[in-house]
Amino acid sequence: MTTSNQLNYSRIAEAIDYIRLNFRNQPSLNELAEIVHLSPFHFQRLFTDWAGVSPKKFLQYISVEYAKDILRDRQASLFDAAYEAGLSGTGRLHDLFIKIEGMTPGEYKNGGAELNINYSYAECPFGNLLVASTSKGICHMSFSDNESQSFTELIGRFPNATLRHFMDVIQQNALYVFNQDWTKLNQIKLHLKGTAFQLKVWETLLKIPMGKLTSYATIANNIKNPSASRAVGTAIGQNPVAFLIPCHRVIQAGGAPGGYMWGLTRKSAIIGWEAARINTDN
Structure with a gap:
């Protein structure tokens, strides 16, 4: 994996881990961006490029309530x-x-x-x-x-x-x-x-x-x-x-x-x- 891809995946994984542990509090875009040391704009773009959806929508997909519905x-x-x-x-x-x-x-x-x-x-x-x-x-x-x-x-x-x-x-x-x-x-x-x-x-x-x-x-x-x-x-x-x-x-x-x-x-x-x-x- 290239150095750039390694860094991007590391940031995405850190954000997902934070979402997984804190989804009940519905962390904001600013909060997630701060966790991975990016501006909200760049974090939103990076995350959407990787997942295909916004961090907010992705939070829904990995929440327990969403899993229960499925x-x-x-x-x-x-x-x-x-x-x-x-x-x-x-x-x-x-x-x-x-x-x-x-x-x-x-x-x-x-x-x-x-x-x-x-x-x-x-x-x-x-x-x-x-x-x-x-x-x-x-x-x-x-x-x-x-x-x-x-x-x-x-x-x-x-x-x-x-x-x-x-x-x-x-x-x-x-x-x-x-x-x-x-x-x-x-x-x-x-x-x-x-x-x-x-x-x-x-x-x-x-x-x-x-x-x-x-x-x-x-x-x-x-x-x-x-x-x-x-x-x-x-x-x-x-x-x-x-x-x-x-x-x-x-x-x-x-x-x-x-x-x-x-x-x-x-x-x-x-x-x-x-x-x-x-x-x-x-």
Whole structure:
């Protein structure tokens, strides 16, 4: 990420964190601009360029009350018809028909022996990413605030694989999701290492449309295991593919954001960013 982009993202993240912690007080534009040491004019312009909406509108999108409204409006179509409908328009990640292929039992148990994995670092609106792929699809994607630490985590997932620092077409296609016109994307495939239960939970997450939120209990109900909310939460917390498998769209039933492997500020940023695009499209 360039120095300018790093600085801009740092400022946006600081403002979002402040909004997340103080949204009940409805902080003003002047207050937010002062937090990130910019004039109100420049902060408004920077924030709107990044999020697509004003800071005031974005505050609404990440508030608990907004989350509660989204939860109340959820329908079965989140997990059924909407997922199967195809490319119905721009700005809906679930329409990309992301498919999961689980690794074989041998690949799962032996830490990726005989797997050739390409990996690379890339930029996105929420910071740097480490993205990795096999010949079958994306096997790992994480927000990378520290490249060395992120690479160590990748090795931990696939200790016996052959790793090559190289960006391939599979990775490039996956990264296109951060562009606004997603109707031009090809099908994205995921090649994941996980238990049968984890794969089932991750596949269910793919059916949550962009701009919508759901709860851990709803996920448990949709996999026909209503008593498994805690296990569902654990599986969600072990999601190996950031953003593409949208674990950020799962929040607590009361509207609070819950946990997120890559930080609550980033989770709030993604939820608000997606909501802004959905509301712009409609």
